[in-house]
Amino acid sequence: MKNLSKEELLSRLEAINRSNAIIYFDLKGNILGVNPIFLNAMGYGEEEHEEVIGKHHSIFVCEDYAKSPEYEKFWDILRSGKFYQGEFERKKRDGSYIYLQATYNPIFDESGTINKIMKVATDITSIVKSKQQIEAINRSTASISFNKDGFILNANPLFLETMGFGQNDKNQVIGKHHSTFVSYEYSKSDEYVKFWESLRSGKFFEGTFERRKVNNEIIYLQATYNPVFDNKGNVVEIIKFAIDVTESVNNKKEIDALTKNLQVELNNSEKLKQSIEIEKNAALNDLDVMIKKSQSELIKVIVKCALGVIMGVGIVTTLLYWMAMLTGKDTQIIGSTWSNMFSVLLTNAFSIVGTIMGIKYATQESGKEKK
Numbered sequence: 001m002k003n004l005s006k007e008e009l010l011s012r013l014e015a016i017n018r019s020n021a022i023i024y025f026d027l028k029g030n031i032l033g034v035n036p037i038f039l040n041a042m043g044y045g046e047e048e049h050e051e052v053i054g055k056h057h058s059i060f061v062c063e064d065y066a067k068s069p070e071y072e073k074f075w076d077i078l079r080s081g082k083f084y085q086g087e088f089e090r091k092k093r094d095g096s097y098i099y100l101q102a103t104y105n106p107i108f109d110e111s112g113t114i115n116k117i118m119k120v121a122t123d124i125t126s127i128v129k130s131k132q133q134i135e136a137i138n139r140s141t142a143s144i145s146f147n148k149d150g151f152i153l154n155a156n157p158l159f160l161e162t163m164g165f166g167q168n169d170k171n172q173v174i175g176k177h178h179s180t181f182v183s184y185e186y187s188k189s190d191e192y193v194k195f196w197e198s199l200r201s202g203k204f205f206e207g208t209f210e211r212r213k214v215n216n217e218i219i220y221l222q223a224t225y226n227p228v229f230d231n232k233g234n235v236v237e238i239i240k241f242a243i244d245v246t247e248s249v250n251n252k253k254e255i256d257a258l259t260k261n262l263q264v265e266l267n268n269s270e271k272l273k274q275s276i277e278i279e280k281n282a283a284l285n286d287l288d289v290m291i292k293k294s295q296s297e298l299i300k301v302i303v304k305c306a307l308g309v310i311m312g313v314g315i316v317t318t319l320l321y322w323m324a325m326l327t328g329k330d331t332q333i334i335g336s337t338w339s340n341m342f343s344v345l346l347t348n349a350f351s352i353v354g355t356i357m358g359i360k361y362a363t364q365e366s367g368k369e370k371k
Contacts (some may be wrong), residue, residue, distance in 0.1 A: 016120060017035055019037075020037065020120045020121065020122060021035065021037040021038035021040075021041045021100070021120070021121040021122065021123065022034070022035045022037070022038055022118065022119065022120055022121075023035070023038045023118075023119050023121075024116055024117070024118050024119075025057055025078075025116065025117045025119070026115075026116055026117075027078075027079050027114065027115070027116070027117070028056075029056050029057040029058070029075055030054060030055070030056055030057075031052050031053055031054060031055055031056070031057065032053070032116060033049075033053070034049060034052055034053070038121065039052070041092075041098060041100075041121070041123050042060065042090070042092050042093055042098070043092040043093035043094050043096075044093055051093075057075075058071075059091075060090045060091055061090060061091060062091060078104055078106065078117050079114070081106045081108070081114045082106070083103065083104070083105060083106065084103070084104040085102065085103040085104070086101075086102070087099060087100070087101055087102075087124065087128065088100050088102055088121075098123060098125050099123070099124050099125045099127075099128040099129075100121040100122065100123060100124065101121065101122045101124045102119055102120065102121035102122070103119070103120050103121075104117055104118075104119050105117065105118045105119070105120065137241065138156045138158065139158075140158075141158065141241045141242065141243060142156065142158045142159035142161075142162045142163075142221075142241070142242045142243065142244070143155070143156045143158070143159055143239060143240065143241050143242070144156070144159045144173075144239075144240050144242075145237055145238065145239045145240070146178055146237070146238045146240070147236075147237060147238075148199070148200045148235050148236065148237070148238065149196075149200075150177050150178040150179070150196050150199075151175060151176070151177055151178075152173050152174055152175060152176050152177070152178070152180075153174070153237065154170075154174070155170055155173050155174070159242065160173065162219070162221075162242070162244050163181065163211075163213050163214055163219070164213035164214035164215055164217070165214055178196075179192070180212075181211045181212055182210075182211060182212060183210075183212060199225055199227060199235070199238050200235055201235070202227045202229065202233075202235050203227070204224070204225065204226060204227065205224065205225040206223065206224040206225070207222075207223070208220055208221070208222050208223075208245060208249065209221050209223055218246075219244060219246050220244070220245050220246045220248075220249040220250075221242040221243065221244060221245065222242065222243045222245045223240055223241060223242035223243070224240065224241050224242075225238055225239075225240050226238065226239045226240070226241070
């Protein structure tokens with residue numbers, strides 16, 4: 001590589017300064033200079049150079065790290081003139097954290113002695129946080145990716161474990177088709193063909209899906225199928241995130257079955273209740289008929305008895321009358337004359353007849369009301 005002129009070097013440095021966050025340190029780590037992009041990145045205003053000039057690099061790291069042997073070693077390496085690069089977590093002015101992709105570049109004087117360190121950095125906080133989110137998802141969610149034709153590109157350990165593979169058995173699934181995880185009948189159906197046509201067109205899918213594990217055991221996954229597009233809007237990949245909900249689905253099936261059986265039992269109970277009601281009404285009707293019949297028979301017996309009493313009264317009173325006529329005396333019977341006895345007996349007889357008639361009338365009226 002040819003040596004660059006001073007003008008070319010300055011031009012390149014100016015280009016770097018316009019597009020990157022830059023800060024300069026002395027060999028002790030004190031800040032010598034800083035550009036506006038770095039100030040903005042760290043939460044300072046573009047003109048607030050005086051807020052950082054002269055302060056130590058440690059203002060950008062947490063207190064524990066600043067006091068650690070690791071931090072001291074970091075500066076020993078820089079002072080030795082070695083180039084250093086990587087991803088660094090640094091502290092902003094408000095105490096929040098930023099992630100920088102940075103290089104620490106030793107700068108030498110004409111004698112070859114290192115006299116300062118220039119740091120060139122790019123804010124990659126959003127990239128790091130996205131990566132952290134993906135890692136968090138991978139730790140808690142089964143994920144697998146397919147090309148647009150349904151062939152497997154990658155699968156995380158949790159997905160492999162969920163589907164009955166070992167966590168390190170990725171090679172057993174890479175390159176195979178998604179149909180590996182569905183029933184043979186479904187894989188040949190029009191519905192399955194349309195499913196993949198929709199994914200290739202960029203359609204998002206979510207729901208509960210019945211799938212097959214490596215041992216052909218049925219598993220239910222709550223999953224999303226997420227198409228990934230290139231910068232031209234073409235689908236290049238489909239990522240699936242899934243959670244095993246087999247236990248929940250099976251529990252729901254059991255509850256649905258129990259509910260259905262309970263409804264059948266309730267229906268049968270209602271039918272039994274109706275049957276009992278019909279039988280009860282029939283029994284009551286039969287009892288009513290029996291009561292009416294018994295009442296009728298009882299009245300007949302009472303009438304016969306009453307008639308017998310009346311006839312007896314008639315005979316007795318007749319005998320008493322003739323005895324009185326023959327003797328010319330009002331005969332005493334149990335302390336009463338025959339005429340008084342006749343009057344009492346006759347009154348009682350008519351009372352009995354009246355009672356019988358009343359009972360018969362009340363029975364007839366009761367029968368009318370029930371009808």
